[in-house]
Amino acid sequence: PLRKIAIEEHFMDAGAVHGGKAFDPVAFARVSGLEVDFVKAVMRRMNDLHEARIEEMDAAGIDVSILSLTAAGIEGIADPAAAAIAARKVNDFLAETVAKADGRYLGFASIPFQDADAAVRELEYSIGELGFKGVMVNGYVQDPDQDVGHYLDEERFLPVWEAIAEMGIPVYIHPRPSLPQVRDAFYGQHPELAGATWGFAPETATHALRLVYSGLFDRHPGLNVILGHLGETIPYFSWRIQRCFEYNPLGHQVEKRLQDYLCENFYITTSGNHFDQALICAVLTIGADRIMFATDYPFEMSPDAAEWIEKAPISENDKRKIAHGNARALFGI
Ligand code: GRE
Numbered sequence: 001p002l003r004k005i006a007i008e009e010h011f012m013d014a015g016a017v018h019g020g021k022a023f024d025p026v027a028f029a030r031v032s033g034l035e036v037d038f039v040k041a042v043m044r045r046m047n048d049l050h051e052a053r054i055e056e057m058d059a060a061g062i063d064v065s066i067l068s069l070t071a072a073g074i075e076g077i078a079d080p081a082a083a084a085i086a087a088r089k090v091n092d093f094l095a096e097t098v099a100k101a102d103g104r105y106l107g108f109a110s111i112p113f114q115d116a117d118a119a120v121r122e123l124e125y126s127i128g129e130l131g132f133k134g135v136m137v138n139g140y141v142q143d144p145d146q147d148v149g150h151y152l153d154e155e156r157f158l159p160v161w162e163a164i165a166e167m168g169i170p171v172y173i174h175p176r177p178s179l180p181q182v183r184d185a186f187y188g189q190h191p192e193l194a195g196a197t198w199g200f201a202p203e204t205a206t207h208a209l210r211l212v213y214s215g216l217f218d219r220h221p222g223l224n225v226i227l228g229h230l231g232e233t234i235p236y237f238s239w240r241i242q243r244c245f246e247y248n249p250l251g252h253q254v255e256k257r258l259q260d261y262l263c264e265n266f267y268i269t270t271s272g273n274h275f276d277q278a279l280i281c282a283v284l285t286i287g288a289d290r291i292m293f294a295t296d297y298p299f300e301m302s303p304d305a306a307e308w309i310e311k312a313p314i315s316e317n318d319k320r321k322i323a324h325g326n327a328r329a330l331f332g333i
């Protein structure tokens with residue numbers, strides 16, 4: 001069978017993230033636009049890091065899962081000092097989990113972007129000492145005082161990007177629910193559209209485009225950002241974005257076309273988007289060398305993701321790159 005490495009595979013460390021308070025499925029369901037029963041079922045699988053998860057990996061032909069803290073994770077913590085403490089706990093917990101898993105798990109670091117110095121320290125610890133393969137960031141970073149978020153194109157984050165670029169590790173930008181003011185304005189009477197149905201995609205795509213048009217990749221041409229869900233709609237829309245930016249750059253000049261940044265600075269994954277037509281758009285836009293397999297466990301069932309990629313209407317060679325080859329090369333597995 002097609003061997004796989006899966007790279008958007010979540011766990012939850014509720015004790016660390018919620019400062020010892022129990023996870024609240026009702027609150028999570030409300031902000032994520034989910035049914036409470038769905039959240040409860042997902043959380044049972046989320047908290048299993050041993051038997052059932054490994055069995056599901058075996059059934060799907062997944063040799064290695066790169067684990068990441070589920071959204072909103074550290075980014076959702078308002079107090080910078082609490083964020084730094086929580087990130088350290090989560091990273092230590094993940095390192096122990098990886099160490100016990102006989103090579104079946106690797107990890108993405110959580111870092112406290114709320115405080116750039118602390119984030120760089122946690123990078124050095126989690127990448128340098130714990131051996132994690134990159135950073136997972138769950139969208140915008142909570143402000144300590146107001147219900148606003150900070151996207152990673154802000155100047156305050158430049159030292160963190162510099163350290164990331166120097167280490168040569170990728171950053172996976174994962175969705176988190178939009179800020180309340182965006183949710184209310186966009187989705188008011190339609191909470192069913194706010195989450196993974198639709199809202200996560202424009203939220204995360206906007207974040208990625210802000211990075212591009214901030215000139216981040218001109219400053220760090222070797223930097224790699226990973227997007228899930230077959231690129232959060234960006235491949236499909238990339239031609240129009242480039243076209244309309246050329247007409248109306250509004251002072252934001254960058255050195256290359258969006259298509260060039262996609263091919264040089266982005267990877268996308270197949271997490272939670274088992275759609276042949278979207279895959280083909282991605283293959284024709286960014287290329288099979290920059291697409292990687294992921295399942296979005298536990299929000300999706302890994303065998304569904306596996307069966308889909310096995311049957312996808314692309315070449316055997318592309319399938320092998322997507323299933324495991326690109327991840328082996330990028331992460332040195
Ligand atoms: C996720 O990956 O974080 C996620 C959610 C809610 C629904 C679906 C989903 O947080 O993939």
Ligand code: ZN
Pocket residue numbers: 008010174228271296299
């Ligand atoms: Zn996910």
